[in-house]
Amino acid sequence: MLLSELSAQSFRNLSPAPVFFGSGVTLIVGENAQGKTNLLEALAVLCGQRSFRRAKPAEMACGGGAQFSLSGTWSAGGAREELSVDWQAGVGRRFTRAEKPISFREASALAPAVFLAPEDREILAGSPVSRRRFLDRLVLGLYPAAAEDLLRYEKVLASRNALLARGREIDAASQELETWTEELVRAGTSVRRHRQRALEEWLQHFETLTSDLGSPYAEIRAAYAAKEQDAEQLRQALERLARVELARGHTLAGPHRDDLVWTRRGRALASDASAGELHRTVMLARLAEWHALAQARDVKPLFAVDEFDAGLSSHWVDGFLAALPPAETVLLTTVSDPARWTRFTDNVLEVRAGSVTGRPLAVAHSRKTMP
Numbered sequence: 001m002l003l004s005e006l007s008a009q010s011f012r013n014l015s016p017a018p019v020f021f022g023s024g025v026t027l028i029v030g031e032n033a034q035g036k037t038n039l040l041e042a043l044a045v046l047c048g049q050r051s052f053r054r055a056k057p058a059e060m061a062c063g064g065g066a067q068f069s070l071s072g073t074w075s076a077g078g079a080r081e082e083l084s085v086d087w088q089a090g091v092g093r094r095f096t097r098a099e100k101p102i103s104f105r106e107a108s109a110l111a112p113a114v115f116l117a118p119e120d121r122e123i124l125a126g127s128p129v130s131r132r133r134f135l136d137r138l139v140l141g142l143y144p145a146a147a148e149d150l151l152r153y154e155k156v157l158a159s160r161n162a163l164l165a166r167g168r169e170i171d172a173a174s175q176e177l178e179t180w181t182e183e184l185v186r187a188g189t190s191v192r193r194h195r196q197r198a199l200e201e202w203l204q205h206f207e208t209l210t211s212d213l214g215s216p217y218a219e220i221r222a223a224y225a226a227k228e229q230d231a232e233q234l235r236q237a238l239e240r241l242a243r244v245e246l247a248r249g250h251t252l253a254g255p256h257r258d259d260l261v262w263t264r265r266g267r268a269l270a271s272d273a274s275a276g277e278l279h280r281t282v283m284l285a286r287l288a289e290w291h292a293l294a295q296a297r298d299v300k301p302l303f304a305v306d307e308f309d310a311g312l313s314s315h316w317v318d319g320f321l322a323a324l325p326p327a328e329t330v331l332l333t334t335v336s337d338p339a340r341w342t343r344f345t346d347n348v349l350e351v352r353a354g355s356v357t358g359r360p361l362a363v364a365h366s367r368k369t370m371p
Contacts, residue, residue: 001302001326005073006046010062012038013354020358021329024346028333029167035115035354036333040304043331044115046070046085046301048108049094049137052117061108066090073268074111074329076299083111105151109144112293112301116286118310123285124278125270131260133163135224138198138289142296151188157256160184165249172242173270182236184254187292189231196224199260201296206288209323213284220269220281225259279311283320290325304331315342 003021008014013035028036041051041060051060061068071084085095085107095107102110122130163170170177186280203222210217227340228234237253238245245252262269262281273281286305293301303325309317319346324330334341338348348360 001074001076001300001301003072003074003331006039006043007071008042009069010065011042011068011070012060012062014038014042014062017355019349019356021331021349022358023328024349025324025330025332025344026347026349026358027338027341027345028331028349028351029338030333030335030351032124032335034351035356036107036351037306038354039351039356040115040117040306040331040333042070043072043113043302043304046072046107047111047113048104048106049113049115050133052115052306054119054120057093058089061087061089072111074302081110083107098141105140105144105147108140108147108324112141112299113304114141114286114290114293114301115306116283116303116308117306120282120286121278123260123282128257128259129151132256132258134285135195135199138202138292139194141196141289141293141301142201143194146190149190149194150186153184153191153255156180156183156187157251157254161250164245164251167246170246171368172246177242181235181242183218184238185231185235186253186294188234188254192224192226192258195255195258198292199224202292203289205291206285208286209288216273216277217263217266217281217284221263223261223263225261226255227257230255266272276311287323287325290327294325300325300327302329302331303327306333307335308332309334309336 002023005016005018005020007016009016016139019039029038030036037053041053041055044050044052045060057068058064058066066089067087069084069086071082073080073082075081082098083095084163085093085104085309087093093104095102095104097107097110112339136150139150160177160183163177163180168173199222206222234253238251241252264272269281270278290301290303293299310322321341324344338345349356
């Protein structure tokens with residue numbers, strides 16, 4: 001995916017003037033609060049992803065407004081693509097490809113991209129919700145058709161919860177509850193199958209990256225954790241918990257309560273690793289995601305990193321830059337002097353008060369890539 005242009009209207013503090021991108025590694029520089037992260041966030045939203053800041057659409061609209069729009073142009077496999085998204089309060093997001101409506105999941109499949117941001121530490125040390133989002137992002141990236149199963153589970157879960165919220169009106173053995181329970185089992189089994197398969201593919205790349213680094217990273221393990229191991233166990237759990245669920249008004253078993261467990265030497269990684277080790281592990285996780293997506297889809301996804309050198313030693317930054325994936329578009333934001341990273345960089349964009357200016361770096365360089 002070779003990104004060539006991005007335009008934003010009423011998005012955060014970004015100027016409506018189009019931003020043009022060159023191929024290879026682009027350094028996006030500027031002081032804090034100028035709009036560097038906003039630029040990457042706009043790309044993430046355009047690519048059919050949630051804001052990596054966990055922001056709601058209304059929070060991304062300029063000045064708390066009621067709408068924003070984004071459009072982009074890139075090439076993939078020699079074909080030119082045009083994608084846009086418009087958001088309006090009360091209406092939601094609407095994606096178009098070459099001015100024809102598509103779903104956000106179709107947009108996600110059309111514009112493969114991997115974003116790494118400081119907030120990604122939640123994948124390791126945050127709530128299970130963040131880790132489930134990471135898993136489902138993997139699923140959507142690796143198997144776009146699985147989006148239907150993820151959406152079906154969301155709808156079934158919402159319907160079953162709405163029924164449970166009626167509480168005393170419903171008997172634990174009611175036919176209606178049994179029907180939604182069976183639907184949840186079917187949909188939930190599919191979601192777990194997709195997650196486990198995606199995790200296995202991702203692990204192949206993650207373990208390659210960590211083993212190359214040796215201890216202590218080679219000892220990190222990631223495993224999918226579900227209390228129910230198969231459809232029958234999930235069915236039995238839901239039947240056993242029915243009365244408690246009616247009292248609480250929501251479903252207490254299923255993929256929405258699963259987790260991704262990170263360990264090292266048998267201990268929880270979040271408590272065993274230093275802040276620096278967690279940061280570097282997240283970097284490795286996103287690099288592995290890029291390689292898994294590139295292999296499964298036979299594409300070169302966009303790769304973008306917010307504050308790529310924050311909190312890292314120069315040795316680790318050099319190693320990370322040397323291991324950047326062979327993406328056609330790599331975007332890195334920093335507050336550092338771009339001259340520090342000249343040998344890794346093809347282009348520089350500068351952001352000031354939401355406006356972007358750019359210049360090429362006339363420098364030859366070579367980058368080692370991860371296997």
